[in-house]
Amino acid sequence: MIDYHIHIERGPYNLEWLKRFWFQAESRGITEIGVTEHTHHFYEFRTVYEHLLQTTEPDADTSSWLGDYFQHSIEEYLELLEAGKKAGIPLKAGLEADYVPGKEREIEALLDEYRFDFVLGSVHFLDSWSFDIKPTMGWPGKDVDKVYLAYIDRVKSMAQSGLFDVLAHLDVIKVFGHKAQADLGGEWTEVLQLIAQSDLVIEVSTAGMRKLVGEIYPHPSLIKGAARLGIPITFASDAHNPEDVGDRWKEAVNVARSLGHSRYCTFTERRRTEHPLPSFDSTAL
Numbered sequence: 001m002i003d004y005h006i007h008i009e010r011g012p013y014n015l016e017w018l019k020r021f022w023f024q025a026e027s028r029g030i031t032e033i034g035v036t037e038h039t040h041h042f043y044e045f046r047t048v049y050e051h052l053l054q055t056t057e058p059d060a061d062t063s064s065w066l067g068d069y070f071q072h073s074i075e076e077y078l079e080l081l082e083a084g085k086k087a088g089i090p091l092k093a094g095l096e097a098d099y100v101p102g103k104e105r106e107i108e109a110l111l112d113e114y115r116f117d118f119v120l121g122s123v124h125f126l127d128s129w130s131f132d133i134k135p136t137m138g139w140p141g142k143d144v145d146k147v148y149l150a151y152i153d154r155v156k157s158m159a160q161s162g163l164f165d166v167l168a169h170l171d172v173i174k175v176f177g178h179k180a181q182a183d184l185g186g187e188w189t190e191v192l193q194l195i196a197q198s199d200l201v202i203e204v205s206t207a208g209m210r211k212l213v214g215e216i217y218p219h220p221s222l223i224k225g226a227a228r229l230g231i232p233i234t235f236a237s238d239a240h241n242p243e244d245v246g247d248r249w250k251e252a253v254n255v256a257r258s259l260g261h262s263r264y265c266t267f268t269e270r271r272r273t274e275h276p277l278p279s280f281d282s283t284a285l
């Protein structure tokens with residue numbers, strides 16, 4: 001089994017730190033990890049975010065939060081992952097890239113310049129607002145239905161951008177538990193149709209279970225809809241600390257299986273391979 005969404009950003013970029021993530025994975029029965037650092041950690045990607053760094057009110061807090069990043073180089077990151085492989089860690093070199101409309105060509109050029117095994121595509125920003133930092137940042141006073149519609153619109157563009165392999169936490173807009181009042185079922189169906197047409201993969205992520213919303217990403221209805229349309233899946237913890245690697249992966253597999261999935265996929269140099277879902281003794285959960 002895999003955990004294809006891991007961040008090492010809270011520690012030093014060295015082998016000791018990387019090994020702590022792998023040891024936790026191994027102890028939980030994970031056999032391959034995908035390390036997927038956020039693009040905003042790398043100064044090469046700074047141009048993609050430049051307009052966000054200039055932002056003033058009402059999203060000045062997004063701007064000042066983001067300004068602390070861009071400390072590492074991609075080369076340094078890939079060298080560490082290579083050293084990890086040489087030390088015997090079964091890992092894939094991934095990246096979690098923001099989809100930023102209008103910056104598609106810059107993102108494409110950067111992704112082409114380096115060798116990644118897979119690239120996650122994410123929406124964390126709506127215009128100059130980073131909506132998943134904390135519930136007090138930008139959310140008070142917002143029309144939640146409008147926020148959802150803007151988010152969905154952005155995800156649709158991301159699905160059609162041709163930049164990514166896997167779409168991460170498809171409904172992360174629910175992170176703090178805000179729910180749309182309007183029935184957005186038709187909108188979400190369109191999202192899934194675009195993902196299927198673009199031959200993309202989505203992740204089943206236990207990260208939402210650790211957030212205020214307390215739910216798997218994406219919602220079971222979307223996991224089910226993806227199975228109906230033949231959209232493949234990966235599994236993800238979105239761990240930012242070693243202890244979260246492989247968090248509740250068996251629960252995630254059981255959810256995926258019960259909603260119609262029978263396979264999951266891995267990536268090497270951005271080529272996809274599918275595997276049958278593992279079987280294990282569910283009574284031991």
Ligand SMILES: [Zn+2]
Nearest residue numbers: 096122168169
């Ligand atoms: Zn993310």
Ligand SMILES: [Zn+2]
Nearest residue numbers: 005007096238
């Ligand atoms: Zn992440």
